[in-house]
Amino acid sequence: MCEGTEDNFKTVYQRTYTRKYGFRPDKAVYVPDYKDILAGPFTEFVVPDSVTQPEYPFENVHPCCERLVVKEPKMKRYLDKEPNPEAIASDHSNRGRTVYMVDYCDLEGGFESAASRARRRVDLPSNWGEIPATTQKASYRSPALLATWDLRPRPCLPCPSPLNPNMKEREILKVTTGVSEYEGRIGTLGDMILQDELHGTPQDVQCLKYQEMLKIHGTK
Numbered sequence: 001m002c003e004g005t006e007d008n009f010k011t012v013y014q015r016t017y018t019r020k021y022g023f024r025p026d027k028a029v030y031v032p033d034y035k036d037i038l039a040g041p042f043t044e045f046v047v048p049d050s051v052t053q054p055e056y057p058f059e060n061v062h063p064c065c066e067r068l069v070v071k072e073p074k075m076k077r078y079l080d081k082e083p084n085p086e087a088i089a090s091d092h093s094n095r096g097r098t099v100y101m102v103d104y105c106d107l108e109g110g111f112e113s114a115a116s117r118a119r120r121r122v123d124l125p126s127n128w129g130e131i132p133a134t135t136q137k138a139s140y141r142s143p144a145l146l147a148t149w150d151l152r153p154r155p156c157l158p159c160p161s162p163l164n165p166n167m168k169e170r171e172i173l174k175v176t177t178g179v180s181e182y183e184g185r186i187g188t189l190g191d192m193i194l195q196d197e198l199h200g201t202p203q204d205v206q207c208l209k210y211q212e213m214l215k216i217h218g219t220k
Contacts, residue, residue, distance in 0.1 A: 048089035 007015075034040020062082060069075050094102050101107065144151055169175075176184065194202055 042095075044092065044095070046083070046088055046091075048085060048092050 032040075034043075065079055065083070069079055097107075165175075165178075193199060
């Protein structure tokens with residue numbers, strides 16, 4: 001009776017599928033490829049001949065290969081000929097570069113585009129002499145200097161609208177509609193300081209700019 005009652009409460013999954021027992025796998029231990037994980041990937045075992053100078057602590061690749069063949073004769077299968085110096089130099093120069101720089105960029109020509117290289121200014125030699133004027137430059141006369149009237153077009157000013165408020169009337173009638181807090185407090189105070197000359201006579205802004213320009217150019 002108890003067994004039948006217990007079976008009634010089992011789910012379809014418990015009745016159909018058999019129970020499986022799992023186990024915890026062993027803890028994975030990472031074994032680094034290099035003893036020194038910082039300097040190991042950057043170690044160069046073969047360098048080009050241009051680097052093997054007396055001041056560099058590198059050995060030339062050819063004596064090293066000869067000594068390796070004498071020590072391990074089986075290496076003749078792989079060292080049947082001398083290493084290609086161009087391949088060694090290319091591998092040495094590409095160290096530290098990205099895949100994009102190696103496969104797509106023209107490192108010999110630099111990173112400057114052909115269009116910007118064509119726009120580069122070229123300095124003329126010192127004994128070049130004066131550059132002759134072109135026909136257009138020699139015969140050109142500015143119409144603004146020849147005309148006796150002003151050729152510059154005048155800006156078109158809009159007609160005053162009757163809907164624009166008259167500031168003088170608003171001041172007399174003491175209308176404050178549309179006046180911000182900044183304009184009503186700080187702006188009014190600034191107008192009073194300028195009109196009453198509380199800090200002295202105000203100077204012209206254009207005059208100050210002209211004086212600054214004279215200081216920059218060093219003239220009085």
